[in-house]
Amino acid sequence: MAVAKEKLYRLHLMVCAGTGCVSNHAFEIKEALEKEIKRQGLENEVKVVTTGCNGFCERGPLMVVQPGNIFYQTLTVKDVPYLVEEHLLKGRPVKKLMYQPPEEKTPVPVLSEINFFKKQVLVALRNRGLIDPEKIEDYIARDGYKALAKALTQMTSEEIIKEITTSGLRGRGGAGFPTGLKWQLVRNSPSPNGDKYLVCNGDEGDPGAFMDRSILEADPHSVIEGMLIGAKAIGATQGFIYVRNEYPLAVKRILIALDQARQFGLLGHDILGTGFDFDIRVVRGAGAFVCGEETALLASIEGRLGEPRPRPPYPAEKGLWGKPTCINNVETWANVPVIIDRGGKWFASIGTATSKGTKVFSLVGKINNTGLVEVPMGITLREIIYDIGGGIPGGKKFKAVQTGGPSGGCIPAEKIDLPIDYESLTEAGSMMGSGGMVVMDEDTCMVDVARYFLSFTQDESCGKCTPCREGTKAMLDILTRITEGKGTEEDLTLLEELAHTVKEASLCGLGKTAPNPVLTTLRYFRHEYITHIKDKKCPAHVCRQLNVYSIDPQLCLEKGHGCDVCRRNCASEAIIGAKGEAHKIDQTKCIKCGVCYDVCNFGAVRVD
Amino acid sequence: MPKLTLEELEKIREEARKSIFIREQGQFKAKIIVHMGTCGIAAGARNIMNAFLREVEKRGITDVLLTTSGCAGLCSREPMATVELAGQAPVKYVDLTEKKAQEIFEKHVLGGQIVTAYALGIGSEKTDL
Numbered sequence: 001m002a003v004a005k006e007k008l009y010r011l012h013l014m015v016c017a018g019t020g021c022v023s024n025h026a027f028e029i030k031e032a033l034e035k036e037i038k039r040q041g042l043e044n045e046v047k048v049v050t051t052g053c054n055g056f057c058e059r060g061p062l063m064v065v066q067p068g069n070i071f072y073q074t075l076t077v078k079d080v081p082y083l084v085e086e087h088l089l090k091g092r093p094v095k096k097l098m099y100q101p102p103e104e105k106t107p108v109p110v111l112s113e114i115n116f117f118k119k120q121v122l123v124a125l126r127n128r129g130l131i132d133p134e135k136i137e138d139y140i141a142r143d144g145y146k147a148l149a150k151a152l153t154q155m156t157s158e159e160i161i162k163e164i165t166t167s168g169l170r171g172r173g174g175a176g177f178p179t180g181l182k183w184q185l186v187r188n189s190p191s192p193n194g195d196k197y198l199v200c201n202g203d204e205g206d207p208g209a210f211m212d213r214s215i216l217e218a219d220p221h222s223v224i225e226g227m228l229i230g231a232k233a234i235g236a237t238q239g240f241i242y243v244r245n246e247y248p249l250a251v252k253r254i255l256i257a258l259d260q261a262r263q264f265g266l267l268g269h270d271i272l273g274t275g276f277d278f279d280i281r282v283v284r285g286a287g288a289f290v291c292g293e294e295t296a297l298l299a300s301i302e303g304r305l306g307e308p309r310p311r312p313p314y315p316a317e318k319g320l321w322g323k324p325t326c327i328n329n330v331e332t333w334a335n336v337p338v339i340i341d342r343g344g345k346w347f348a349s350i351g352t353a354t355s356k357g358t359k360v361f362s363l364v365g366k367i368n369n370t371g372l373v374e375v376p377m378g379i380t381l382r383e384i385i386y387d388i389g390g391g392i393p394g395g396k397k398f399k400a401v402q403t404g405g406p407s408g409g410c411i412p413a414e415k416i417d418l419p420i421d422y423e424s425l426t427e428a429g430s431m432m433g434s435g436g437m438v439v440m441d442e443d444t445c446m447v448d449v450a451r452y453f454l455s456f457t458q459d460e461s462c463g464k465c466t467p468c469r470e471g472t473k474a475m476l477d478i479l480t481r482i483t484e485g486k487g488t489e490e491d492l493t494l495l496e497e498l499a500h501t502v503k504e505a506s507l508c509g510l511g512k513t514a515p516n517p518v519l520t521t522l523r524y525f526r527h528e529y530i531t532h533i534k535d536k537k538c539p540a541h542v543c544r545q546l547n548v549y550s551i552d553p554q555l556c557l558e559k560g561h562g563c564d565v566c567r568r569n570c571a572s573e574a575i576i577g578a579k580g581e582a583h584k585i586d587q588t589k590c591i592k593c594g595v596c597y598d599v600c601n602f603g604a605v606r607v608d
Numbered sequence: 609m610p611k612l613t614l615e616e617l618e619k620i621r622e623e624a625r626k627s628i629f630i631r632e633q634g635q636f637k638a639k640i641i642v643h644m645g646t647c648g649i650a651a652g653a654r655n656i657m658n659a660f661l662r663e664v665e666k667r668g669i670t671d672v673l674l675t676t677s678g679c680a681g682l683c684s685r686e687p688m689a690t691v692e693l694a695g696q697a698p699v700k701y702v703d704l705t706e707k708k709a710q711e712i713f714e715k716h717v718l719g720g721q722i723v724t725a726y727a728l729g730i731g732s733e734k735t736d737l
Contacts, residue, residue, distance in 0.1 A: 004623070005623060006623065006624065006626065007627070008626065008627055008661060008664060008665035009627075010657065010674055010676075011630075012628070012631055044658075045661070066630050066631040067630045067631070089644070090645060090646070090649070091645075091677045092677075092678050112633065130632065138624065140621045141625045141627075266612065270611060272611075272613065272617065273614070
């Protein structure tokens with residue numbers, strides 16, 4: 001195979017082309033850059049490279065200039081001519097396009113000096129921002145497929161499994177099952193005709209979670225290489241990547257990567273001349289949350305209805321078409337090549353006693369620095385939320401964080417120094433899950449949060465088993481009643497009883513974890529439920545049916561001069577008063593939509 | 609399609625590294641700064657920069673960083689470049705031509721010997737008093 005020689009450029013402009021930045025016009029910025037670079041005659045000196053997600057999605061579209069690691073943010077097409085002339089032509093980095101932390105007076109030019117990036121440790125995201133995900137050569141240059149070469153030529157299957165076991169790697173999809181043990185189980189499971197399968201679970205369905213999507217978009221070859229190594233370890237000949245069809249960019253890039261790997265002979269027959277055969281097929285999921293559950297996912301790959309089945313038998317014994325099947329999620333696979341390359345001991349040196357390595361979290365909600373972060377296990381919530389996340393916007397108070405997606409739990413502010421690992425999160429009533437982290441501030445109503453997450457899981461319940469189908473519905477009805485001020489104290493007892501029953505009796509992980517938000521909010525924020533039930537009030541003013549809107553006549557007249565905006569915007573004609581007069585709300589007509597509160601520019605509308 | 613062998617994979621890696629090494633925050637043996645203010649550009653700094661770039665490319669070197677900066681303050685002696693070997697004081701070169709740049713690359717950047725004939729001086733101005 002001929003080795004292509006790449007032209008050398010003086011500067012590489014690493015333009016983030018993750019889904020977040022792309023929806024903020026990253027591709028238009030790339031085009032504008034290329035056009036302007038050509039106009040300035042720099043096309044032989046400067047190269048524009050599109051990369052996967054950089055992580056700091058809050059400040060997108062992003063671009064990093066290398067060498068120098070100069071970080072530009074919130075770019076627009078309009079900024080491009082000035083940027084190209086100043087930085088690329090004249091060598092003067094443009095301060096006004098750099099990141100300026102809210103509390104600082106001067107911008108921080110260099111990426112590695114920005115707090116958001118400083119505390120992160122990149123293992124699964126090792127290539128983020130450094131490679132073009134659509135170029136296999138970029139991946140290879142960053143030690144890609146080196147671990148595969150080692151695994152195929154220098155290691156036996158047992159040695160590979162031993163290395164993974166030593167590393168202490170646990171499943172990054174939620175339950176945290178030890179990966180080495182799972183591989184051993186699949187390897188030991190007999191298969192009558194020798195067929196064994198391997199699956200990558202990319203059915204990331206948690207609202208606000210985008211770890212797996214980012215890995216598939218930014219570094220698809222790391223997943224392919226991980227699967228190849230896993231295949232050799234367990235003796236599989238065919239792999240599947242199950243990915244949501246709602247992730248078009250991830251699907252596109254993984255398909256490109258698979259094609260390139262095949263062209264290079266890194267997939268298919270006789271890989272690297274070692275006689276090892278393996279190939280991977282992409283299966284697109286139709287976006288049913290339950291298909292993230294392994295037995296439902298396998299049913300979906302087989303072309304059947306995506307519904308779970310009782311375990312045992314576990315997929316390790318009877319998986320796809322009844323054959324032993326190893327199923328791990330995207331992030332788990334992406335960790336495998338590094339472990340083989342650098343050794344299990346190295347990986348195990350990061351993290352806590354029971355949780356090794358790093359974990360990728362998507363940090364969303366009421367947080368300054370929304371984005372994707374990879375941190376060592378054992379880091380505290382405080383470090384993630386304040387040091388990396390930059391705290392809560394508007395100087396508001398931190399109230400709770402929901403970890404583990406809709407089936408995780410809410411961890412209250414008192415537990416902010418909790419070190420993050422599988423055990424500590426479970427003990428706090430939540431779970432690692434796939435790594436979603438939704439931050440909530442003082443304006444969040446915890447009853448409403450529980451209702452919201454339960455409405456999601458209830459909607460996504462496949463309906464196969466009664467506890468989940470009926471139980472989540474009954475729980476949701478109670479929660480809705482409470483948020484409407486129709487709850488009773490007996491409701492809380494019933495809610496708790498139902499939650500425990502659904503958790504105990506449901507068939508699969510969806511039902512077993514769906515009550516978590518309810519149970520944790522009852523555990524840590526019971527007083528908020530009581531206020532909703534007894535006082536018929538929502539302390540955060542989120543549950544609108546419990547709100548009473550009124551207009552302060554003095555403020556309305558003195559500050560607003562009876563501006564009449566509220567009356568004109570009121571859909572139920574509940575506001576009385578002519579222009580120039582103090583306005584008043586007719587409580588019998590008010591439907592508590594809150595529009596008057598939102599439109600009043602003078603703070604005259606009060607909510608109690 | 610011929611199959612990729614282990615050796616070929618390593619060859620691809622070696623070749624690909626040569627084009628992407630500048631993205632990594634690694635240790636560089638030397639840093640070349642071409643001064644590209646308006647004065648420098650007018651005096652032909654772009655050709656000097658390209659001359660250095662060609663040297664790096666030709667030799668497949670991955671531990672020399674080529675970068676630019678603005679006017680160095682001595683506009684009459686442009687084009688100028690500063691060469692900084694790791695752990696050593698920077699050296700400023702003045703009145704450069706492509707040929708001089710080649711020589712500086714060979715003797716100073718690779719060989720560690722300052723080309724005194726073209727050098728203005730060693731060190732930089734003070735920036736904090």
